[in-house]
Amino acid sequence: MKQGAGAPTRRAVLGLTAGALAAPALAQARFPDRPLRLFVPWTAGSSSDVQMRSLAELAQATLGQPVVVENRPGASGTLHVQPLAASRPDGYTLGQMHLSIVRRPFLVRTPPWDAVADFTHILRLCGWMYGVAVKADSPWQDWRSFIAHAKANPGKLTFATSGIATTNHLAMEELxxxxxxxxxxxxxxxxxxxxxxxLSGAVDCIADSSVWVPQVESGAMRALCVWTAERVPRLPGVPTLKELGHDMVVTSPYGISGPKGMDPGVVRALHDAFKAALFSPANTAVRAQFDMPEQYLDSEAYAGFIAQRAEYEKTMVQRLGIRLD
Structure with missing residues (x-):
């Protein structure tokens, strides 16, 4: 039978059929189609862990898949970095990016990674509220009495941090x-x-992020200073470093990154989900709980920040002369 002018050819019919069959396969390949994992390089219950878990829970509502947090504490928050860099760049393995990761290559003879070249930087989130706190029954009522004791007893005062060559460690060395x-x-x-x-009396003070603030509010600890640009609303009587005569603001902004070579569309989906989580009322409340200043940057701006910060960290490490090997 002769085909009419408007009738489809056999080849066209086969093409339409193949297209119809391919469409569901493409739809099934949308990102994400399985759970994601998010490396958090701190102990469970720390301020950063609580914040990142909140983000993961909120982001999974947008992504439509679970975002599973894996705690990998140790090595100044860098134990997760090499597994992250070695992961497939498919968007299913992410990790917290922070300044100790940017700094570490300049602290060792053989750099284990390059924070600029070895990762895909998705977005910057916020920073930490750092400060120094002592046990409530300690003899130091303020920063000046603490420093006076340190001058009279060189090397005797001890301070705890979350690891060697962390931002808070280097800030205390600078102080x-x-x-x-x-x-x-x-x-x-x-x-x-x-x-x-x-709290047990094993160390004289803590110089770290705001996990100690509830202990100050309960009367178990006393804050001597905070490292933010302005006084913290929850601790209105505690001076900043600037008020104590030091032109220093230390917040150490952090974000989320993945392995290098991630697809731009996947990066965009992750950026949008975690940005929405960051600015949600629920996560805003968590950040307020730990006095974490919001310091959002999009993917392009965050990559630029990491590159710029790497140069700064290299200069600072060389000036202080700190090495890990």
Whole structure:
């Protein structure tokens, strides 16, 4: 039978059939189609862990798949970095990116990674509220009495942090230089462990993120200073470093990154989901709980920040002369 002018050819019919069959397959390949994992390099219950878990829970509502948090504490928050860099760049393995990761290549002879080249930076989230706190029954009522004791007892005062060469560790070293005193650093795997050490009397003070604030509010600890640009609303009587004569603001902004080579469409989907989570009322409340300043940057701007910060960290490490090997 002769085909009419408007009738489809056999080849066209086969093409339409193949297209119809391919469409569901393409739909099934949408990202994500299985659970994601998010490396958090701190102990469970720390301020960063609580914040990242909140983000994961909120983002999975947008992504339509679970975002499973894996805690990998230790090595100053860098134990997760090499597994992250070695993961497939498919968007299903993510990790917290922070300044210790950017800094570490400049602290060792053989850099284990390049924070600029070895990762896909998805978005910057927020920073930490750092400060120094002591046990409530300690003899130091304020920062000045603490420094006076340090000057009279060189090397005797100890401070806990979440690890060697972390932002808070280097900031305390810098403060020691500025004040003309010598502290002794006692690193722990996470800020919650450091807080416990101070409460037990094993260490004189903690210089770390705000996991210690509830202890100050309860009367178990006393804050001597905060490192934010302005005083913290929850601690209105505690001075900033600027008020104490030091032109220093230390917030150490962090974000989320994945392995290098991720598809731009996948990056966009992850960025949008975690950005929505960051600015949600639920996560805003969590950040307020830990006094974490919002410091959002999109993917392009965050990659630029990491590159710029790498140069700064290299200069700072060289100036302080700190090495890990």
């Amino acid at each position: 020691g230089v500025r004040e003309g005193v010598e502290f002794t650093h006692v690193p722990y795997r996470g800020s919650s462990e450091g807080m416990t050490a101070v």
